[in-house]
Amino acid sequence: MINLSILKKLVLAAILVFSVSCIEKVDTPGQVKLDSAKVEVEDAPTEMAEYFVVFLKRGPKWTAEMTPEIEKVLEGHFANIEKMKSEGKLALVGPFLEQTGDSALAGLYILKVDSIEQAISLTEQDPCVISGRFIYEIVPWYGPKGLTY
DSSP states (O other): OOOHHHHHHHHHHHHHHHHHHTEEEOSSTTEEEETTTTEEEESOOOOEEEEEEEEEEEOTTOOSOOOHHHHHHHHHHHHHHHHHHHTTOEEEEEEOSSOOSTTOEEEEEEEOOSOHHHHHHHHTTOHHHHTTSEEEEEEEEEEETTOOO
8 A cells, every 4th residue: 555645745746846847948047938838037036836735535435336426426526626727726636546445545636725724615615525535635835836727
């Protein structure tokens, strides 16, 4: 079984590596080019911001079986993701792959909100959390400003 503490550290490291990989050095000293935005910035240090990483884990009601009830819960889960995205509160989201075990990681959110209380409130509105399909853990994280889903 995978140690969740080590896995969380690996996920955060992967997010950091991904974020840094979007920055490419150019010939002019003090200048960087952001590949995805095609924007050049002169003498600008990387701006950082506080985020909240929400680790969603399989909860007591998780099952691999796909029933009409579970389909409805998942539909609500995806609608909730779209709502957070449209409100500008969601920086990144996605599932973990190839996880096994009763409390395996299911996915994560990276939220752009002002407090852990707001992160808790948003997470507790997720139909998968409400139904017990997922449980969660929230970790404050300091990462590159401007992460967007």
